[in-house]
């Protein structure tokens with residue numbers, strides 16, 4: 001997001017180490033959500049993940065944070081890889097961050113990963129490991145990481161007319177990689193959207209997920225500054241946006257290892273986005 005997005009287009013990727021940690025995940029007993037089948041219906045399944053109700057005219061709803069009444073916070077990690085970055089990956093650039101994922105597991109922090117389809121194509125084993133781990137939920141960050149609007153931090157653009165096909169292509173890639181139940185949540189590349197883009201997704205059943213806390217981890221080199229920005233920004237119900245690519249967000253693992261114990265000391269509980277949306281729907 002913000003200034004980062006232009007280059008962060010390339011960002012995130014989780015790690016090859018994921019599969020190895022899978023069986024040790026502390027949340028292994030948690031029930032995995034029922035299949036979301038995004039795109040299958042405009043109506044949320046009574047047994048599926050919680051989604052927000054559409055707006056007037058069926059407009060795709062946008063979620064930014066949960067109720068301000070409970071000390072819950074959702075850490076979200078964008079697994080960015082842009083459709084044209086294959087050559088960079090082939091030449092050795094790592095868009096994943098296994099150390100970060102291992103840290104989340106060892107700290108027992110549930111998290112939501114917004115994954116591009118291109119990332120899942122590049123790192124299918126890692127995508128599958130995340131997508132079969134109850135400690136994580138995997139959501140849609142488009143296939144190409146191209147923007148739905150013009151002037152979005154320099155990202156290439158698919159525009160509102162192309163965004164729906166890009167979202168559907170991402171779900172195809174996530175499932176092909178082995179993500180069992182990708183969530184019906186979509187984060188616009190760069191966080192850039194307008195009413196036309198929201199209308200383009202009407203009827204798909206997805207909830208657009210933004211954030212209220214920008215961590216500033218993208219291209220940061222000073223972990224302490226990112227830590228301060230997160231701790232200064234978090235309020236009850238917050239959604240924090242971070243990234244999981246070593247090449248473009250090298251401090252994130254260190255930030256997580258610092259921020260998590262401090263927020264717990266303050267009384268916060270870490271939850272996935274689905275839990276915050278569920279709290280919102282319940283009016284808590």
Ligand SMILES: [Zn+2]
Pocket residue numbers: 001008009078079080141145189190
């Ligand atoms: Zn992104």
